[in-house]
Amino acid sequence: MPQTTNTILMIRPVHFRMNEQTAVNNYFQEELDLKNAEINRQAQEEFDAFVEKLRAVGVSVIVEDDIESLDAPDSIFPNNWVSFHENGDVALYPMFAENRRVERREDLFLRLEEEGFIINNIIDYTEAENEGVFLEGTGSLLLDRINKKAYCALSARANEDLFIEFCEDFDYAPFLFTANQTVDGKRLPIYHTNVMMCLAEKFAVICLDSIDDKKERKLIVNSLKEDGKSIIAISEAQMHHFAGNMLQVQGHSNQRYLVMSQAAHKSLTAAQIAEIEKYCPILSSSLETIETCGGGSARCMMAEVFLPKA
Template identity: 30%
Template sequence: MITRDPEAFFAFARDCPPDATRATPRAAFLFAPDGFVRADESAHDNHYMADAAAFDAGAAQAQHRALHRRMAAVLPTVCFPGADDTPDAVFPNNVFATVPGRSIVGRMHHAVRRREAGRGDIRGFLRDLLGYREIDLSDQPHPCELTGALVVDRARGLGFCGLSARCDEDGARLMHAAFGLRATLLFDLADGEYHTNVVLAVLAGRAALVCRDGFADPAVADAIAGFYAHRVQLSPTQKSAFTGNAIALSADSVWMSAGAALALDDPGRRAIADAGFRIEAVPLDAIEAAGGSLRCCVAEIY
């Protein structure tokens, strides 16, 4: 099902038991911040982006390399080079995604990022090396920025899709089908928000980080938080620190930037620990100048 009705959605979702074997990825890939500068086109609807003077390519490279090393100790992680004609291509999760046996290529809202979808090396890696059947959404007209717009509870096969210029209802329906989801809840993001994964994280199907301020209707945020036994209600300040831009990369680890972790309060830390996770915090302030954080950097391989 795909619906805007939270009551109907959660009535259905309660009958979708979690499957821990598919809750976290088996591998991941990254894009190196080569040619890292401010992309003014992307900044039109991403108020999290810094001014051009705040972009430090050397620091971004060093922090990204450290992220790669840290992740590779937990799961196989490949890093592909960036390119000068895609200056903010450090967030591959918006463009490429996988489910078992299939790869998905999204449709980006801005032309500067649509170039990323044409990368033959990524498509070849997923199709020819991993043997995934490709579902290409990049040539149709509806924006659908994959796991930026769509937060997925992989354990249950549920989707939470925030609508904005980065994803419309038709794009959401295309993603619902491509990911093979059991149910997807549609809702509007608050004015000024561009991606759901800044205001919501679902961690291995066991916990949720939710910022009510990021939803046009805070009651939807409350319904999502109430579905999970462990939940953290994020403040606007924590949202701005990218605390909601987190990801579970293993059954016992939640990853976020060092700034995001620093913004967490004691109740939030306890909730995450009670859900069975340790926090892995990685300095990424130079990357965050581009308007995203750790979760955005990670394209998951299932």
């Protein structure tokens, strides 16, 4: 089972802005003193340049426009509501913010089928929203597909019971922990696992400083080492530049790339860059507006497609 894919689904925004409903527990979001139309225009420019860079190295990017009438400010982050699996399963996830639930679009599945992908089964966890229980896709879940392990930092958007249910359904061993960040002098849960941790084939980038519980930290480190992964530790300051929000993808001739934002790239030390480049080149793109208002970065924008092809 591969850890990386050559195909990703991305949603081009039409109403991108700061989402007040997600800002309550996404401490990465900040206001910009700009009109929403200008914020959206800048986000579209960043999106288009990012897609162009990915396609230039041979990543197959399926781009769908957001639907104007939905008024979905965070539609640019599709990996939170859906995941596509190698056996033809699609998982749909319950979302914390009510205005993000409209992002779930079955017409996108038709688009993937038109592209030759096979969807066998849709596993729908969205009823959990009625109970106030959430698990936001591969924002909350980090999947080690090769070793069948799933990592999850618990938060208001990542429920323990639902995570365990997912692991049982998809046959992953669960690894749970709490990851915190300092906000106004308090240690508060990081909203998504994928802003503090990235799993690549042969290495992991992780903000170990955010795992305050020593036993939990040891559990995660030991699990990664057991699988022969090199651990590249980032600081909390680097995490705030989205250095944890990276994704390894495949380009031409199965060449791997570690994809991240320009801000993440610039925050890395020469030693960290050298360690990553032992395994694969870095591909980075400026996502400043998206990161500032959306509180998410490169990894959040890419929904990996592992579905089988007809």
